[in-house]
Amino acid sequence: MWIPTEHEKYGVVLASFRGTVQHGLPLEIGDTVQILEKCEGWYRGFILKNPNVKGIFPSSYIHLKNAHVKNKGQFETVIPVEDSVITEMTSTLRDWGAMWKQLYVKNEGDLFHRLWHVMNEILDLRRQVLVGHLTHDRMRDVKQHITARLDWGNEQLGLDLVPRREFSMVDPDEISVTELYRLMEHRHRKKETPTPASTHHLFVHMKSLMSANLGEELEVFFHIYDGRENRPLSERFFVRLNKSGLPKSPEKTERQCTLFVDLGSSDLRKDVYIVVHIIRIGRMGAGEKKNTCSVQYRRPFGCAVVSIADLLTADSKDDHLLKVYACNTESEWYQIHENIIKKANSRYNLSGSNTGLAVALQLLHGDIEQLRREYMVLFTRGVSITRKLGFSDVIMPGEMRNDLYVTLEKGEFEKGGKSVARNVEITVYVLDIDGQVLKSHVAAGSGEPGADEYHSLVLYHNNSPRWAEQIKLPIPVDMFRGSHVRFEFRHCSTKDKGEKKLFGYSFVPLMQEDGRTLPDGTHELIIHKCEENTSLADCSRYLKQPFSKANLPANNQTLKGTKESFWITSFLCSTKLTQNGDMLDLLKWRAHPERINDSLSKLKEIDGSEIVKFLQDTLDTLFGILDESSQRYGLKVFDSLVHIINLLQDSKFQHFKPVMDTYIESHFAGALSYRDLIKVLKWYVDRIVDAEHQDHIQQVLKATEYIFKYIIQSRRLFSLATGGQNEEEFRVCIHELFMSIRFFLSQENKGTSPVAQTQAVFLRTFPSVYGELLKIFTVREVAGFVRETLGSLPTTVHADCPLEAVKLQCIAKTVESQLYVNPESRCILLPVVLRVLQAHMQEQRDLVMCARILTSMLSLIKKEETVTAEPVVSEEVELIVESLLAVLLRTILEISNRPQPAGPSMRLQFQDVTGEFVACLLALLRQMSDRHYQQLLQAFSSKDNLRDFLLQIFTVFRILIRPEMFPKDWTVMRLVTNNVIITTVLYLSDALRKNFLNDKFDYKVWDSYFYLSVIFINQPCLQLESFSPSKRKKILEKYGDMRVMMGCEIFSMWQNLGEHKLNFIPAMIGPFLEVTLVPQPDLRNVMIPIFHDMMDWEQRRSGNFKQVEAKLIDKLDSLMSEGKGDETYRELFNSIIPLFGPYPSLLKKIERETWRESGISLIATVTRLMERLLDYRDCMKLGEVDGKKIGCTVSLLNFYKTELNKEEMYIRYIHKLYDLHLKAQNYTEASYTLLLYDELLEWSDRPLREFLNYPMQSEWQRKEYLHLTIIQNFDRGKCWENGIILCRELADQYESYYDYRNLSKMRMMEASLYDKIMDQQRLEPEFFRVGFYGKKFPFFLRNKEFVCRGHDYERLEAFQQRMLNEFPHAIAMQHVNQPDQTIYQAEAQYLQIYAVTPIPESQDVLQRDGVPDNIKSFYKFNHIWRFRYDRPFHKGTKDKENEFKSLWVERTTLTLVQSLPGISRWFEVDKRELVEVSPLENAIEVIENKNLQLRTLITQCQSRQMQNINPLTMCLNGVIDAAVNGGLARYQEAFFVKDYIMNHPEDGEKIGRLRELMFEQAHILEYGLAVHEKFVPQDMRPLHKKLVDQFHLMKSSLGIQEFPAYVRASPVHFTNGSPRTCRNSVPNIISPDGGRGVTRRSYPAVNRYSSSSLSSQASNEVSNITGQSESSDEVFNMQPSPSTSSLSSNHSASPNVTSSAPSSARGSPQMAEKHKHSRENACLSPRERPVSAIFPNPLDPAQRAPPHQIGDTTLPRSDPNLSAPDKAGSSAKNVRSQSPVSASRSPQKTTVPPFTPSPTECQSTSLVSNSPVLSGSYSSGISSLSRCSVSEASGTELPAGDHLPHTLPPPTTLPNSVSSSSDEPIRRENKTPPPYSVYERNNPRRPVPLPHSLSIPPQVDPPALPPKPHQLRTGSMKLDGTSDPRVPRPRPLPRKVSQL
Secondary structure, X not given: OOEEOOOOOEEEEOOOEOOOOOOEOOEOOOOEEEEEEEEOOEEEEEEOOEEEEEEEEEHHHEEEEOEEEEOOOOOOEEEEOOOHHHHHHHHHHHHHHHHHHHHHHOOOHHHHHHHHHHHHHHHHHHHHHHHOOOOHHHHHHHHHHHHHHHHHHHHHOOOOOOOEEOOEEOOOOOOOHHHHHHHHHHHHHHHHOOOOOOEEEEEEEEEEEEOOOOOOEEEEEEEEEEOOOOEEOEOOEEEEEOOOOOEOOOOOHHHOEEEEEEEEHHHOOOOEEEXXXXXXXXXXXXXXXXXXXXXXXXXXEEEEEEEOHHHHHOOOOOEEEEEOEEEOOHHXXXXXHHHHHHOOHHHEEEXXXXXXXXXXXXXXXXXXXXXHHHOHHHHHHOOEXXXXXXXXXXXXXXXXXXXXXXXXXXXXXXXXXXXXXXXXXXXXXXXXXXXXXXXXXXXXXXXXXXXXXXEOOOEOOOOOOEEEEEEEEOOOHHHHOOOEEEEEEEEEOOOOOOOEEEEEEEEEEOEOOOOOEOOOEEEEEEOEEOOOHHHHOOHHHHHOOOOEHHHOOOOOHHHHHOOOEEEEEEEEEEOOOOOOHHHHHHHOOOOOHHHHHHHHHHHHHOOHHHHHHOHHHHHHHHHHHHHHOHHHHHHHHHHHHHHHHHHOOOOOOHHHHHHHHHHHXXXXXXXXXXXXXXXHHHHHHHHOOOOOOOHHHHHHHHOHHHHHHHHHHHHHHHHHHHOOOOHHHHHHHHHHHHHHHHHHHOOOOOOOOHHHHHHHHHHHHHHHHHHHHOOOOOHHHHHHHHHHHHHOOOOOOOOOOHHHHHHHHHHHHHHHOHHHHOHHHHHHHHHHHHHHHHHHHHOOOOXXXXXXXXXXXXXXXXXXXXXXXXXXXXXXXXXHHHHHHHHHHHHHXXXXXXXXXXXXXXXXXXXXXXXXXXXXXXXXXXXXXXXXXXXXXXXXXXXXXXHHHHHHHHHHHHHHHOHHHOOOOOHHHHHHHHHHHHHHHHHHHHHHHHHOOHHHOOHHHHHHHHHHHHHHHHOHHHOHHHOOHHHHHHHHHHHOOHHHHXXXXXXHHHHHHHHHHHHHOOOOHHHHHHHHOOOOHHHHHHHHHHHHHHHHHHHHHHOOOHHHHHHHHHHHHHHHHOOOOOOOHHHHHHHHHHHHOOOHHHHHHHHOOOOHHHHHHHHHHHHHHHHHHHHHHHHHHOOOOOHHHHHHHHHXXXXXXXXXXXXXXXXXXXXXXXXXXXXXXOHHHHHHHHHHHHHHOOOOOOEEOOEOOEOOEEHHHHHHHHHHHHHHHHHHOOOHHHHHHHHHHHHHHHHHOOOHHHHHHHHHHHHHHHHHHHHOOOOOOOEEEEEEEOOOOOXXXXXXXXXXXXXXXXXXXXXXXXXXXXXXXXXXXXXXOOOOHHHHHOOOOEEEEEEEEEEOOOHHHHOOOOOOHHHHHHHHHOOEEEEEEEEEEEOOOOOOOOHHHOEEEEEEEEEEEEXXXXXXXXXXXXXXXXXXXXXXXXXXXXXXXXXXXHHHHHHHHHOOOOOOOHHHHHHHXXXXXXXXXXXXXXXXXXXXXXXXXXXXXXXHHHHHHHHHHHHHHHHHHHHHHHHHHHHOOHHHHHHHHHHHHHHHHHHHHHOOOOOOHHHHHOOOOOOOOOOOOOOOOOOOOOOOOOOOOOOOOOOOOOOOEOOOOOOHHHHHHHHOOOEOOXXXXXXXXXXXXXXXXXXXXXXXXXXXXXXXXXXXXXOOOOOOHHHOHHHHHHHOOOOOOOHHHOOOOOOOHHHOOOHHHHHHHHOOOOOOOOOHHHHOOEOOOOEOXXXXXXXXXOOOOOOOOOOOOOXXXXXXXXXXXXXXXXXXXXXXXXXXXXXXHHHHHHOOOOOOOOOOOOOOOOOOOOOOOOOHHHHHHHHHHOOOOOOOHHHHOOOOOOOOOOOOOOOOOOOOOOOOOOOOHHXXXXXXXXXXXXXXXXXXXXXXXXXXXXXX
């Protein structure tokens, strides 16, 4: 049976358990489980990280741990009983674990590895803590280390800052908010700014000396030297080196490493150096022979110097190689380092080019104890300490030091009867009072142990040597008295065995008779002659002699006169001995009572360090004097005491305060002193007001704290001694003293007066007296003193008075004092404190201090609440609320609205004070109970006051919610804030209901309330969904979901509003909508009725809810643009679709209403907008600009324009789209986009407001700016033709305003655009059709097909790859068939991509022969609405012998919603048309295209455009080869047989056309072979011969013996169906032998389908996507095409095929022989052909055509009056324009109507070749080469009713004599139509084209082409039925335009 567990509540899994049993819970090793029940070796419970899944598991798998249980029962929480640091470590490591893996996924390798190391380190430390074997100090260090690591990791991972006290996490509920804030702030600051250390230490490690010529031992001395004052700062560090230059004792690290300790910050300057002196120990001369002498001397070797400043920048323990210098003359040795520092180069040089001293130098910071912890290795291995000369900046009590430093400066010696100067060596000894040498008390420096004696340097032959060697004599204090130092002088002979001969000595006693030590400074010692060592044995003899020349009695002239002297400098650093006589006199006052007065006066002049040395003795002396003669010396003693007390305030001696405190507690014995002290203090206080000089009195008041300590201690001693006598007298004295103090404090003075300064001094020290008074007086008495003292201060003080700030500081110290902690005293002091605080905060003064006081008060209340009685706390809270709440709110408001100060330090302070006040407010509100709130609300005298209060507190709460209120990682603080806010709001909402409803309704308060609630719910820190599960669980356990609480509150308040709801419609729609975006189901359920309510009320009021709709839409959009783009936002938006979509509650509610239809329609609109906005949001998250983003923006933009008619939104999105295009460098699309806005503006002077990035300006100016920007972008996008139109429009405007300067610029710009059209190369884009199928695509793409304009150089494969990159989850479909419904409905993404061919609209330009290809290329690929795609297939049974019989082509024509290019690179397909091309039509088309290709190549070859002849060779070979192998013969078999003709009588005309084309092809091939023979290189002659032979075979196979006359007459027809004049009017008869003329390179055509051979194997190529043209200069993507229908076996049709057009006027069979050359002329491309080959010379009377005929023929055009069906020859509708053909001229003897090749003639609009829509191969892919050929051949004129081009008589040869001028009129008329002319007439309102993004697709009835501008210019031609078209351009019509 399962029993609930009592104690077994929490455990850790020891081994993984699979949970395979019934109800088993799978466990992983290391999981923590909470146990609910147990049963026979099994537990039932759950894993803590997933509490929802419960199950059973074996108890043996669990290690139980002790735990606390909270809320016992169903919802109990278990907290393990373990060190809080362990708990935190465990949970933190769990959180990190998940994030750490994510780092790997995101490829953040660096942080991944660093975190890995830190996690391992924490685990290791955790083990140490758990084992529990650490000492207390070590445990503390480990915990500190752990928390530092945890904080580092949290910061790196962006987790929350954890508030801690003593390494353990703090529960925010258990401490005051103010305290929590302080903890957070402290941790935050610690993270930001480490405080610089004040003490520094230099670590030196001597490595080696590198030098070539060593061979002797060395001594190296380091010391720190002040270059500014030219004195050493430290003692010396001494290292001995062996002969190799390495340390002598490498195993003893303390001999080679040292720490120069206690350097102050002032010592880290550039002019402080590390100086190294190196001494060699050996022979006198470095180069002397070894055997001369065995005695060794200390001799100078070299010196090195390095500046300490260099170490500040160097990396940690850098090795330095110091250069070693030697002095030029030995006598300069003593100052070599100064010379090096001063760079006096003449006095020193490098001791050797390769001599260097290797040293490690490192600066360490912090006190020595800290270093011991941080650099433990240094201290355990051993390091010697090298001290500063003198005391450090801070002297610590208890520090023992007694070092005498003696520097051997210089000597003056006589020659001593020698011819040369002496080599002097000094030996130093220290001797005690008995004359015994003190062992080991002479130290050359730290690092080496002390020796018994010291030998100085020897300077060679120098009678005035200067050594400057410092030695240290660490003599114990007790040995100082009677000891002396002896210096023995010896001459070191270099000859006689090198012995050292004594010749004199000096000595100096260390202490004088009166107990003073040897004074610091330089001493000139007397050299006593002595040659025997024995005479020095008894020191008592010579000690009686004088030692210093300064001490000689006046009568001793003999010694004074001697020249020999020896100078030393001494410096004592002692904590026990003094050199000061005055100090000694004071301490020995009883010996000389007469000197007391003098000694007390001199005390102030004694150095502070001397006084603190003898602090206790001095104090005993002072109180001894006071006890014995208080009347006489009372004032002096008091002043001396004040001097000593104030001395301890100095930072150097502040550490001696505890020494004085100890003295007062333990050693002070002046039981009677209190009377004198009180009396003197009162005497001083009484004199304050009248005294002129306040300085001394201020000194007295500074010492008040310690004076009171002495008074109180003295009184306590007296009470103990006498049993409490004179108690009343003492109290009276104290009361009188306080009365004097109050009197002086109550004086009103100006802020700068001396008395005011004295008052300030007293107030600063006053709080430190409280603790002392409490030792004798009761708490209430002391509180009374304080209250009266503070209350006596003048209240009307000027704001700028410094006393105010001091008063506040005094209050702050009072609140922080022990006195205030006691509730009894607090109730007395609180009113005083609050009064001062209120006054300061109302005037916004000293806010930092006010915040500090408030913080302390509120922290204390929180602590008291947990300890003492509730009523006391409650009263205090009441008092604070009453006096400070309102002013606190106002202060926060004012601070928040102030502009932030500039300096960083100011800003920090500013931030602090805001944060502190906020914390105070929160703490106060958290302390308030129901009763407090009731009292607060009842206290307001009027409704207005209550209203102001509510508005104020709501505004403050809104400020608190701001994200910038607290740093990002302060989640703990934010949650506490929110908890307080929601609690307060719940209290205040009652007041709102009671006081501001019904007739007392106040909109402003309610609005503020709702606004606050909405912001509250939307805070990022409350969005629990974004947190980790553990964090979410913690927050829910502690606070619940505060969003839901607030949501319920909103709902309840809304329900109370009644009819006042109307005031909030539509204003609150947006804010409430934001709330619904929170993915919290309960919250959403609460909000839905509010929306329904709003719609209902709005319907009642105005009969519709347009306002609701408008507001909803605006808000939805603005939520997007606010960039609420965090990761959760996609879900947030998804959640609103159910809200307005199939969400039951709202729809059900609406369906019950009378207004259900409009309601549901609103929901539908909003849902559609939501879908688009969602897509937009998602797309915008992606990094780079891609089609998805642009497509999405276009979709949204059109939605705003068409469905919602929101003009401002529309314009905003125009600009967003424009920016996207610019970023993607889609300049043409950017121009079209901006044109949409430009279109909305007029050329008017109406002022426009500032909008987006536009300034305030007139409409004209904005439109001008837009025009210029668009022109610039069209220019960058190489769309110059469109730019020209805008240039013209701007030029017209400038002209109308007579702004000729800008007009000129505009015309020049226009001209430059024309130049660019002619001179610059334009790439021809590819177009691709893309289908997006499947439900996974964004809404704007789903199950739609688009045509996309590719990027430059982008081919199908590249485009396909790009699309797959944009949609990485999409599947590419491998076929081109339309997908079925399963694909449409699939939960996937399918992409179907293939290339399509554009069908240009501007056929007119394209079919003119004279138009350069540069111009044509624009019309081929711009303003394209329709695209074509061909797919070959077999219909019926496929004839294996001849597959052409059944080869049909399925032709798909796609019409777009807008033309390309436009505002996007892709547009949706609006309409698909599918037609089938019959095998016969297909054959005609293929042969036409091949003929056209042949013609082009032949022409190029003739005009020498081709670099080589290979393309022509390949093309000829392909055609002839295919024909020979059955190509054309297959066509004959298929279509020329009787069966076919009988079965398809309607195809008679087409069969005739095919036969005609086949003959034409044969003729072209014959001509081509002739040209080929002319140009073929020698090595290809055999191939040419083969081709000629094969051609004859082909002819015979076709049954051609002689060509029909009409073919002979004009074998190579016009490429572009319009006859045109040649550039040179003189006929240029071109034969295969002499091709002349220059042509332009023709652009590749748009026909991309391949046409390959008629042979059987060609059918395999049906599915080829790409084909390569024979012309080697271009390769284009081909579509799947009827490749089997070609005339070549191996090659597909050249993409160079331009649009073909009707063939030229054909000659009659009876043409005169002399005209036969015209056959050759006609073979040329139309550009090359002479005029005569096309039409007769207009000057030839016999053959002159009527003038109108010439005009019409030259400029064929469609009649504008024709209806569309008349113009369109459509096979689908059988609307064909028949042209009668004379039977006698026709070879078939039948009337053959002009052949219309395409079954899709609805696309090729007219038989007229320059129709405004498309013709020829552009529309259908079949060359319309022969459209006019038959009618032209017939020679008969068409009836007037037929609007076909007028034909011409057969061409005749022009006589050579004709002058070129005769052709001038025609040539002039034939100029290229300007590009813009096509558009000018289409837009009669003004010459700006409707942007193609908004233009309408072409209808079946296309508009007539306008007359060409050159007709207007010449005046020679008029339009049929129209008047002179040169009319002025109409002004734009005014219309409603946006105000933007």
